[in-house]
Amino acid sequence: MTPGCQTFVTVIEADGRRSKDEAVARYRGKPQLRFAPFYSNNTGRRAVGCAECHGDPAFLGFGQHVMERGAIRSTLLCERNPKKALDGFLSMEAGRVVSHAAISRAGARPLKHEEVFGVLAVNLCLVCHEKADDPIYRTRLDHGALDDTLHRRLLAARR
Amino acid sequence: MVRSTTLFIAACWLLGGSAARLAGAGSGSAETGPAQAAACLRCHEPARGVLSGPMATRSGERQFARRAFGAEGGRFFAGACAGCHVAACADCHGEDPHRAGRPRDEACLRCHRGYSAGWEYEGRAPREDHARYRRGATAQGEPFLRMLPDVHFERGMSCADCHTMKSLQEGKRAAKGCRDCHSPAASASPEHAIAAHLEKLSCVACHAAWAPQEYGTFLIRPANAEQEHAFASFPALGPWRKSAHLKRQDVPPLGLDEQGLVSPIRPRFLLFVTDPKNGVENRLVAAEWRAFSPHTVRRGTVPCGGCHDNRRRFLLERDAERLYPLEKDGLPLRSYWNRDGQTVVNGSFFPPGRYERMNVKSPEYARQVVNQWQKLLDHAAPRSKR
Numbered sequence: 001m002t003p004g005c006q007t008f009v010t011v012i013e014a015d016g017r018r019s020k021d022e023a024v025a026r027y028r029g030k031p032q033l034r035f036a037p038f039y040s041n042n043t044g045r046r047a048v049g050c051a052e053c054h055g056d057p058a059f060l061g062f063g064q065h066v067m068e069r070g071a072i073r074s075t076l077l078c079e080r081n082p083k084k085a086l087d088g089f090l091s092m093e094a095g096r097v098v099s100h101a102a103i104s105r106a107g108a109r110p111l112k113h114e115e116v117f118g119v120l121a122v123n124l125c126l127v128c129h130e131k132a133d134d135p136i137y138r139t140r141l142d143h144g145a146l147d148d149t150l151h152r153r154l155l156a157a158r159r
Numbered sequence: 160m161v162r163s164t165t166l167f168i169a170a171c172w173l174l175g176g177s178a179a180r181l182a183g184a185g186s187g188s189a190e191t192g193p194a195q196a197a198a199c200l201r202c203h204e205p206a207r208g209v210l211s212g213p214m215a216t217r218s219g220e221r222q223f224a225r226r227a228f229g230a231e232g233g234r235f236f237a238g239a240c241a242g243c244h245v246a247a248c249a250d251c252h253g254e255d256p257h258r259a260g261r262p263r264d265e266a267c268l269r270c271h272r273g274y275s276a277g278w279e280y281e282g283r284a285p286r287e288d289h290a291r292y293r294r295g296a297t298a299q300g301e302p303f304l305r306m307l308p309d310v311h312f313e314r315g316m317s318c319a320d321c322h323t324m325k326s327l328q329e330g331k332r333a334a335k336g337c338r339d340c341h342s343p344a345a346s347a348s349p350e351h352a353i354a355a356h357l358e359k360l361s362c363v364a365c366h367a368a369w370a371p372q373e374y375g376t377f378l379i380r381p382a383n384a385e386q387e388h389a390f391a392s393f394p395a396l397g398p399w400r401k402s403a404h405l406k407r408q409d410v411p412p413l414g415l416d417e418q419g420l421v422s423p424i425r426p427r428f429l430l431f432v433t434d435p436k437n438g439v440e441n442r443l444v445a446a447e448w449r450a451f452s453p454h455t456v457r458r459g460t461v462p463c464g465g466c467h468d469n470r471r472r473f474l475l476e477r478d479a480e481r482l483y484p485l486e487k488d489g490l491p492l493r494s495y496w497n498r499d500g501q502t503v504v505n506g507s508f509f510p511p512g513r514y515e516r517m518n519v520k521s522p523e524y525a526r527q528v529v530n531q532w533q534k535l536l537d538h539a540a541p542r543s544k545r
Binding site for chain 1 (some may be wrong): 304468535536538
């Protein structure tokens with residue numbers, strides 16, 4: 001996804017008055033910034049690694065951020081609404097994933113809450129099971145496994 | 160002559176100011192400053208420390224000028240920066256200091272703005288240089304990019320709460336450090352559970368949420384009308400036009416500060432000079448980084464992977480990992496994020512051996528990674544709002 005488009009409109013009337021001053025353009029009935037999926041024509045042999053994507057919420061659309069108190073907090077902000085990211089379309093407060101920008105291609109959408117947390121939850125496994133061909137990734141991940149005897153013993157040993 | 164009569168004007172910006180500010184700031188007090196200061200010092204003798212300190216002497220900038228411009232550095236500095244320094248008490252305290260009290264943040268930010276540390280405290284970052292992007296909200300007469308402010312600013316703290324008059328008089332940067340008010344051991348965060356973090360890292364290495372960074376600062380002196388037109392949208396610094404290759408406002412790279420603690424570092428400056436009339440193109444006159452303390456402190460931090468297994472963060476980028484092949488632009492650096500040919504003037508780059516050791520996946524590391532993500536996932540609400 002790339003910004004497409006984030007349109008701020010200023011209208012200067014004939015008398016010099018600004019009837020609109022950097023107003024966020026309306027899209028699908030409300031003022032909102034837009035992002036669009038695209039195919040980047042810069043394919044290389046090297047791909048991002050598992051941890052680079054799963055471990056960085058910016059990949060999911062949160063923009064640049066810090067993680068604090070159970071939230072992902074954006075650091076680059078929309079100047080018209082400092083509660084929203086300028087470089088992202090998702091935010092999270094009190095555990096809720098919220099989409100705050102439109103996706104401008106038909107059928108395209110941001111990841112849903114459950115999908116976002118599914119991606120992030122892989123980090124619980126990835127720190128030890130680093131390779132994509134690890135058998136645990138052949139089936140749906142069982143995050144409850146962290147509470148099984150084996151994992152509890154491993155985690156306890158690390159204390 | 161290429162590096163003497165003209166480059167010093169460009170240093171207005173490089174050394175922390177702008178041509179406009181230099182023309183105005185301090186110029187009035189420069190004439191009356193000594194007399195005013197003398198009157199104040201009769202009762203406020205310790206303030207002499209400020210008037211002979213770095214804000215008055217600008218010793219750091221003088222030294223940069225010497226390093227970048229060699230024997231001509233003194234002239235370079237004198238021509239560029241004579242008007243941009245604290246010359247009198249009134250520069251910060253105003254004309255009626257007994258009524259005004261201690262300086263308000265606004266007085267500090269008149270100089271500590273743009274790429275100078277301070278502006279970011281209130282959530283302001285420098286915009287791009289091109290006129291097209293110099294729009295939106297302004298502060299201190301300059302448009303800014305809106306960023307997440309420092310948590311201390313949100314709580315109502317002002318510059319002088321840490322940077323007290325007494326500390327400045329004694330030649331210190333601040334009266335308080337983070338640990339004078341905060342106890343990291345009292346925190347239950349997974350990152351604080353790792354002893355090496357508390358022993359070897361400055362607090363801002365993790366808690367600085369972002370910082371202005373400028374990768375590649377370019378000065379060009381147009382040689383004809385066509386070139387003048389081509390660069391007309393960039394800020395003028397005397398006969399020069401200034402632009403940046405890349406500005407970023409995210410978490411800065413890490414190195415070691417003068418105390419040997421892991422600290423944020425940023426370019427100050429990676430300076431290229433082009434003067435077509437004299438056959439100079441993209442001459443690298445400085446490739447310097449500085450350890451610094453971004454005033455963008457937040458309770459949180461980047462995930463573990465923001466530092467671990469992140470070579471670029473420590474200026475260890477390999478050729479195969481580069482996205483910016485600088486040599487294709489004719490630049491004498493292969494990468495901004497590779498330390499080769501660059502230096503940290505008030506510290507050092509993070510030792511490669513230590514980098515390798517910090518990326519060994521110890522059991523304790525694995526456990527804390529799980530803890531960090533579990534902490535976030537535990538806050539998951541059952542449904543998303545669309």
